Amino acid sequence: MPVAGIHQPDLRRRRFLQGLAGLGLGAAPFTLWARPGVQRLRMSVDGSTTRLVFDMDGPADYDIFPLDSPHRVVVDLAGARVLNPLEVASNPRSLVAGVRYAQRNGTDLRVVLDLRAPVDPHSFVLLPAQGSPHRLVLDLTERAAPVPVARIAPETFAEPAERLREPLREVIVAIDPGHGGHDPGAIGPGGTREKDVVLQIARRLAERVEREPGMRPVMIRTGDYFLPLRERIDRARAAQADVFLSIHADAIHDRRVQGSSVYILSDRGASSEAARFLAQRENSADLRLGGVPIESKDESLTSVLLDLAQSGTLEASHSLAQRLISEMHRVGKVRKPEVERASFAVLRSPDVPSVLVEAAFISNPSEERKLRTQSFQNSLADAILTGLRAYFSTHAPPGTLIAEGRRDRHIIRPGETLSAIAERYRMSVADLRAVNDLPNDRIFAGQVLQIPYRGS
Ligand SMILES: [Zn+2]
Structure with missing residues (x-):
């Protein structure tokens, strides 16, 4: 369906394939896949955050951007199709009032989320694990804080952008x-x-x-x-x-x-x-x-x-x-x-x-x-x-390794040794050093190590 409106300056654009490349898996194995399909759309409300999870049978490029008057978020999934009707249960606490979708350009899927308030969208992808499929996760938080919260906002609430810049944690x-x-x-x-x-x-x-x-x-x-x-x-x-x-x-x-x-x-x-x-x-x-x-x-x-x-x-x-x-x-x-x-x-x-x-x-x-x-x-x-x-x-709360899909990272705590970290992830010190290009066993607190994530 046609969607009128102007792209916000804070256009967010992420890609499944880039995420996979970042994990060192490369994109090659996926080029053989058929068109990715959306199996299911799930919605949950946790405090002030509304989370939508697109269960996918494969990775897809995607764009996410908010639109105003009326407030909407558009999710474009390149080359994707819908395998089952996408719908979410009505929930007065959710920022999402309704979901519409249509194929565009013959191949792409556009999903439009009708909102109760303007939002800041934040998205990340999760790879298949523990029987869960590929997932595109979209967290929506209200853009302008509600009135009572706004009164104390300057002292107590960090700007979302600031929080995102904090180092990831476990x-x-x-x-x-x-x-x-x-x-x-x-x-x-x-x-x-x-x-x-x-x-x-x-x-x-x-x-x-x-x-x-x-x-x-x-x-x-x-x-x-x-x-x-x-x-x-x-x-x-x-x-x-x-x-x-x-x-x-x-x-x-x-x-x-x-x-x-x-x-x-x-x-x-x-x-x-x-x-x-x-x-x-x-x-x-x-x-x-x-x-x-x-x-x-x-x-x-x-x-x-x-x-x-x-x-x-x-x-x-x-x-x-x-x-x-x-x-x-x-x-x-x-x-x-x-x-x-x-x-x-x-x-x-x-x-x-x-x-x-x-x-x-x-x-x-x-x-x-x-x-x-x-x-x-x-x-x-x-x-x-x-x-x-x-x-x-x-x-997983925002700012954690799991929420950001970075379970392949380890943040070194004070007092940790390379051998203890290798033991924790069941790998040799030599392998851990090789993966991270470490010339010796010296590490420092706050340093981020790459851990080859094998799933489990
Ligand atoms: Zn007991």
Whole structure:
């Protein structure tokens, strides 16, 4: 269909093929492919960002540009076709009110997103991974900040352009083994203590997250000692965790009950906790909304921002929990297929998506035995990692290696050695040096290394 309007000066143009070349894969293998097809269009809303994901059966050149009066974003996909009708569910919180599309010039596909407000589009591509196809991801944030936010914008909100210039970072996964020290948690009929098996599972998960490009684990409890629940949340927030996973093993009087469950905070628990946080200015002072500090002295404004942060967090928590459940199905019985909601204090972080995994019923004799085995612990850790990958493929915050499709990069932290980095990515020091043209083993914090990403 004809689309009238003037191109904005901030025309954004990116290409799948350039992205592939940047990953060192080259474009040659793809020239043989048939016309790329759009399999599906997905939309999600996370806080103030509306994300659209085009699932594609192959890479395509694309242009993205916004148009005004009325506000639209145009996505042109060169040589592409539509395999299934593209539509998104109506969502009043989405910046996208509707989707139209048509073939142009006989071969190209033009998709027009009708908007509720002017936006800044930000796009990136994701290569096929874990059963997901080629994806073009489009994040839309409102161009002019809404009125209440604008009042504090100069001090507290970085310009999007500034944020994009910041160096990319890894996503931080906080792993919290439940209980510890004088609190053994539940004790199985054979004497197995929850605090011990959940620490073992957490360690296995941390090893896997450590080896995963673009992710970094933070263990909330590393040994057999007690930590209050509030302290666990505080440690995760101090580490600027992107997600918080609390690992437990369930117990119930009826020893026949089996299976794993995943919990997120119930709405009621969330709202009362939001109120509690509000009451404590020292806490509300450093809440983060989508990675941006909230530093308002205005009570009602802080309340609005906290609501936004909390609702975005619950939505993200739910999404993470769903992905974990669908992976944990492969490991063993899942007690209930849907995400459960409860008012666990440890889940009450208003700004970090948080889930609680009950690995199995330690009160069931066969699950108690299973919980102690390496094979179950490893399978569960693998399943959780796969769930994390799926979650971050759609929820990685802007500015992270995963969000920018740069899982082939490693940012050197203070104290890291080349041999430790090589070990982490399961490659030799010689190979790592060769790939990065390093004359010797000397590296420095902040240096960016290229890691040949093999997928997994
Ligand atoms: Zn527990």
